[in-house]
Amino acid sequence: MATPRRTTRIGGGPMAAMGPTDKSMNFKPSAKRLIGLLRPQMVRMVAVLALTVTAVVLNVIGPRITGHAVDKIFAGAIGQELPDGQSKDQVVDGLRDSGQGTFADMVSAMDDLVPGQGIDFGAVGKILLIVLTLFALASVFQYAQSWLLNDAVQATVRRLRDDVEAKIHRLPLSYFDQQPRGELLSRVTNDIDNIGQSLTQTLSQLLFSLLTVVGVLVMMLTVSPLLTIFAVVSIPLAMMVTGQIMKRSQKQFVAQWSHTGELNGQIEETFTGHELVTVFGRRREVEERFDAKNEQLRSVSHKAQFISGLMMPIMMFVGNLTYVIVCVVGGLRVASGSMTIGGVTAFVQYSRQFTQPLAQLASMANLLQSGVASAERVFELLDAPEQSADADGHLPHTRGRVAFEDVSFGYADTPLIEHLDLVAEPGQTVAIVGPTGAGKTTLVNLLMRFYELDGGRITLDGTDIRSVPRAELRDRIGMVLQDTWLFGGTIRDNIAYGNLDATEEQIQEAARATFVDRFVHSLPDGYDTVVDEEGNNVSVGERQLITIARAFLADPAMLVLDEATSSVDTRTEVLLQHAMAALRSDRTSFVIAHRLSTIRDADTILVMEDGHIVEQGSHAQLIAAEGAYYRLYMAQFRGAVVDVDEEDAAGVAAP
Template identity: 75%
Template sequence: MSISTTRRPVRQRGPMMGIGAADKPMNFKGSAKRLIGLLAPQKTRVIIISVLTVSAVVMNVISPRILGAAVDKIFSGAVGGAMHVPAGTTKSAVVAALRARGEGTRADMLSRMDFVPGVGVDFGAVGKILSIVLVLYLVASICQLIQARMLNYAVQTTMRGLREDVEAKVHRLPLSYLDGQPRGELLSRVTNDIDNIGQSLQQTMSQLLFSGLTVIGVIVMMLTVSLLLTLLALVAIPIVMLVTGQVMKRSQKLFAAQWKHTGELNGQIEETFSAHELVKVFGRRREVDATFSEKNDELMTVSWRAQFISGLVMPVMMFVGNLQYVAVCVIGGLRVASGGMSIGEITAFVQYSRQFTQPLTQMASMVNLLQSGVASAERVFEVLDAPEQSEEAHGTLPHTRGRVDFQDVCFSYTPDKPLIEHLALSVNPGQTVAVVGPTGAGKTTLVNLIMRFYELTSGRILLDGTDITQIPRADLRSRVGMVLQDAWLFHGTIRDNIAYGRIGATEEQIQQAAEATFVDRFVHSLPDGYDTVIDEEASNVSTGERQLITIARAFLADPAMLILDEATSSVDTRTEVMLQHAMAALRSDRTSFVIAHRLSTIRDADTILVMEDGRIVEQGNHLDLLEARGAYFRLYMSQFEGAIVDEDDDDPNTMTRV
């Protein structure tokens, strides 16, 4: 059996490590369809929203036609009241008299009007028409209000479900995937991109549906008024399609790049702020500022280009709309003068022309929001579509004694660089196995394989005779307690952090764990005792105290196996002694794997594995390995009596102290 010196791949933390949302053109159609498909659970609400929208559109589009009738009533009444003719004179007589005097144009215009010579405006009829229009507008507004509230609920519920899906997906992703992603980039997808999807759906769904239906309704109503003017208005549609198509073609990649650069900038910020003290100590502020400025400028440039190009739609559409408005007014005026249309009809058509161009402009202005939302959706979908860890096994182990067997285990992070090859090892229940050796020899990888954070290339690992691949991961990991070099505490009380080790832990059990691991000693010196709140960076307790709390957490979990990974590497000698006592209590009657650089912490281990030069070179207890005067002896002497160097490369037992 041998173990290569190839190190576990370093987590790519720099901001240039992106997932590649902008490396290829967006599949806009497919992604948009999938995005809309997220609303499937809200199907009933979506149907109600659509019905309310249709109702509001119908009432809005028929109102100008009704208002046109009111205008005709007012204008016809004003014209009829201004005529000083004998009582009983009819409309046809007035028109005939005008034609007889050679005023044909005026006669044509009056022939289109419904007036009674000498009779003024019928304000009662006008009032009824205005009342109808008022009711229509009021009901339409109520429909839109209800629709907006229901849409908001549907979208927010969908986004909550999407966040839950992403959260669940992250827990199903293999550790290798998470190791390959900058935390800031992944967080940006889970937070910024999902928020952007919600905002895009919220703003575009209602607007696009309402605007699209309005365009259809307005076209129908315009056709009932004038075919000629309707054809003139429809000229705007191909212009809109041409402009929108060109804009979408150019801005799709830009919006994808915008969110990619946002994720990269978040990654750089997260990386810098998490190591803020280190940046200060080594005087790297200028470099950090320069990197930030570079990334910020890149984001600003691509965002500006995306917004500028997509923003061209609105002014172009306003220009087309204004041209259309002028054309409708001029030709409509000529039609009124020739008697082809009434004043009320042209008034209604002018409103329809505005109602027609306005939704087209709104739909065009939604292009940038829609593209931005779809670009974010693609980034989220990439996470949801990422390959998951292998399928979970079923069943459970009734009892764990803690025997671990490595049978011809091989593993590599990359196929061309083997790390562990043909490892065979048996650990009996209750034994402590220490793993020592230079950095990168595969010590941490060994315990990660036990936890199934990574899957074996070949071979098997058995727990009490059962292949760990046949044990559900949650069940396997619930039997293992871990204390890592980096003590992780969350924002909460010391009591809560200890209780994290066991669901439903009682106060008595928390107290016993704290006393057994010497946490109780320093807790009473704190003003709030166990209720002391650990801040987000855990800076209000020392490094050693943080480590003791994590040991207490593992003690409370009462695992069958224990993994200690460099648990004392960053503490002072006095704290290390306390930690050794705490860990000795924790290891009692448990199978333990201890990874340590400080060899003083593993003298009492039952078995010590020494990894060097890509293989397990020695195996035994502390005294036997010292007597062998091999690799372990050289490591031990280098720590306690000075560095050991070889005088003769051919004879590794010939050494000189420096």
């Protein structure tokens, strides 16, 4: 059995939850767009590139200079064994005459050899000091590059979070109706964090490795073009294999993050409905669903990591194969006198420097693919259709006359409200009643412009609400919902949320007017009592009173009360009614209620059925008419008594 999901249901038109995309992403465009996010950091990136190039140049020069030290050591070791007082040419001729032609070729290639002289440790020491200085400077430049790049990446991720936050406020309410909350949170938190980690861990090494491959290849060609051919001949084959591996693993990384979002959504809804899960004894089903989804995530994560992990062993094999070939061919060339031992030593180091970055690139492929997969999910959010642009109009001083003129609206292809006309005069309280799905909440959501009309228009004091910015319209309207929302903070902070510029006296005045002051002094810290995000340390009625106080402090020109008393006890309902009466004073108010006792004093009561107003009038008028409102009223206040009386009568009549 499925766990309870908290969905938004507007006027009987619930939107089906839409899961994350399962399609495989297009890697190259998404990766290009991800790298493009760094464009505002161009100055830093140019500095990063310059520092990286400098560090690479210093690193690749080091082995070549080290090779000279090896040549001096080897030449000194050989030279001290040769006769003193002869020139190198004389020694070489003597070796050839004695039948040692191979050794003669090797000695002939040693530019630093002096017969009879040993190792020049002074010269070797100077060379090693130069190499040490080069490597030390390379490390400093590489550290500076890493610091600058990390700073640029973190600035980029921060801007990406800002873009996502701004995007969320530009999305229509229908988008959130279609997205499971946990899935959306996963994109905003997990995926953006993964992008930051992937860029931080891969960009620096990626840039350094690519430049190192180029620099080392140039140095290898200067040492020995022939050995360079042997060193790189197997690389294209390895790259073709790793390319195929990346294509296969990318699908698994997309699935991994999709399943992560689904699992987050499942966990979020289970925690939200934990009491219901416990009450209905569905913990086993919840655990089974969690285990199934967790196993799916484990499976695709294992496949993604395993497939992408194949690239590292392949590149290591290529590196080891190249090392063997270079050693064998290099040894033969030293023996033939075509190369010095120092040249071969330098080339062996270069071959390692050449294959090691390739192996590092292969090992980073899983991180890069994972980051690009997360980036696609974030880009999908950023590319979601936005609500229509705000107009440049302005609302004059609001009196509060609201008119619905031939209004039509529907969800997708399902019409809900058709050709509705309604006028609320300034200061009136308009109550809206009707069965579930009649369009009551949709009516006020259209007034708030949470949804856009399909036809007709809504005017406020004669001004079409579509001709003014949404923020300006909503500033004139206060709203108290059935589902109370409190943030983590003090009771004072939650009340002041309605007007951040309010003074302490204004906050307490709002609290007194809405009866918050009656219970707040019984709390340990009074107005400084901290409530958590769910408000679990205050009762349902107290939470509702706090939200009413918040709306009271905002002092809106109009007021919307949506089922504000539906979940409280009778005594608290009386307090809420008094609080809402104070709040509605001199304001145009729309009250949606199932409890008809709360709207008896409304100026006008609208009865809605299937998106149409079927009756309207005062409570007394509608009761006297004995129509739809009368039937609702009788069903609510007398239905239970009738049922009991009928059961009693049946019991008496039974033999």
